[in-house]
Amino acid sequence: MSQDPSTARNLRVGHSERDAVAAILQAAAADGRLSMEELDERLDAALNAKTYGDLEPLTADLGAGGELPSRQPAGPRLPSRSVQGPPPPGYSREDPLSLDGGLSSEKRVGVWTVPPFIRINQGMGSVKLNCLQAIPAAQLIEIEMIGGTGSVVMILPDGWAVDHDRLSKSWGSKTIKVPREPAPGKPLLVVYGGLGMGSFKARPASRSELRKLGR
Numbered sequence: 001m002s003q004d005p006s007t008a009r010n011l012r013v014g015h016s017e018r019d020a021v022a023a024i025l026q027a028a029a030a031d032g033r034l035s036m037e038e039l040d041e042r043l044d045a046a047l048n049a050k051t052y053g054d055l056e057p058l059t060a061d062l063g064a065g066g067e068l069p070s071r072q073p074a075g076p077r078l079p080s081r082s083v084q085g086p087p088p089p090g091y092s093r094e095d096p097l098s099l100d101g102g103l104s105s106e107k108r109v110g111v112w113t114v115p116p117f118i119r120i121n122q123g124m125g126s127v128k129l130n131c132l133q134a135i136p137a138a139q140l141i142e143i144e145m146i147g148g149t150g151s152v153v154m155i156l157p158d159g160w161a162v163d164h165d166r167l168s169k170s171w172g173s174k175t176i177k178v179p180r181e182p183a184p185g186k187p188l189l190v191v192y193g194g195l196g197m198g199s200f201k202a203r204p205a206s207r208s209e210l211r212k213l214g215r
Contacts, residue, residue, distance in 0.1 A: 009053035021046045021055050026113060026137055028062050032087040036113070039088070043135055044111040090115025093142070101125035101150040113137050114187070122148030122198040130155045132205055132213060136187040143189055147172065147196025154202040155209065159183030162202045166192035169200075177203040 022043055029039040042058045049055045090097030097115050099106050101123035109130040116138040120127050122145065132155060145152070145167060156162070161182035164174060172195030182188045191200070205213075 009051060009056065011052050013049055013052055013055060017052070017055065018046050018049055021049070021058055022135060024059050024062065026135070028059075029088050029113065030091050030137075033062060034088075036088045040110075040112050043113065047111060047133075088115070090117050091137070093117050096142075096144065099127050099129075101127045101148065101152070108134070111135070114141055116140065117142050117144075119144045119146065120152055121146040122150040122152060122196065124149050126151045126153070128153045128155075130209075131160065132157055132209065136160075139182075139185075139187050141187050141189045143191045145191060145193035145195060145200065147194040147198060149197045151199045152201070154189070155205055156189075156202060157186075158204065159186035161186065161188050163188060163190045164200075164202075166190070167200065168194045170194055171197045173199045175199070175201040175203070177201075 025034065025039055025042050025046065028034045029036065034042070046055060046058055049058075087095075088097075089095050096117040096119040098119045098121070099108075100121045102121070102125050103123060105126040105128070107126075107128040107130065109128070111133045112135070114129075114131060114134050114136045118141065120143060127150070129152075134157075147170065154162070156178050159182060161179045162176055163180060164176055167174060174195060189202075191202075
């Protein structure tokens with residue numbers, strides 16, 4: 001006897017179902033079917049989903065490859081867009097995600113995807129990457145530093161690691177307060193390039209930052 005779809009949609013989901021949907025969304029972004037803004041919004045919803053009914057709308061318009069894990073009743077599937085825009089930056093070394101301190105500041109915070117390739121131009125401002133709720137798109141993430149006089153701060157979750165052997169500081173400074181080797185299943189950030197007269201810091205979360213996240 002088949003399960004009532006309305007009942008199935010009310011079934012609770014766990015970490016494995018949420019992670020499976022996150023993987024589908026990341027693959028769709030890599031294919032150019034989702035913008036980075038759409039990806040961040042849907043990942044946030046997926047991580048906070050409680051039932052299959054919460055997860056279903058997040059992949060319903062992705063066509064093939066957008067099916068949810070077992071127990072999820074089949075829902076309507078809309079065809080993929082016939083005209084697709086360019087893929088999001090950050091998934092090739094030739095087209096990295098570029099973050100620019102310039103004369104002001106740039107930051108990433110909350111739920112966002114850390115792509116495999118990032119280029120940071122320090123400029124004279126500041127760049128802050130808060131990765132406490134971020135989702136890594138790869139186990140190895142390359143970060144190229146373009147030196148300036150500004151500052152770069154990375155706030156990393158437990159288990160994330162930074163390899164800074166290829167990062168020259170010149171007249172600048174670098175402060176690394178996270179491990180060099182990642183924990184199993186966690187990403188390694190390889191930072192290279194130069195700092196100029198700027199500064200680079202990679203650190204774990206402070207107590208106040210963890211309290212804000214309820215941890």
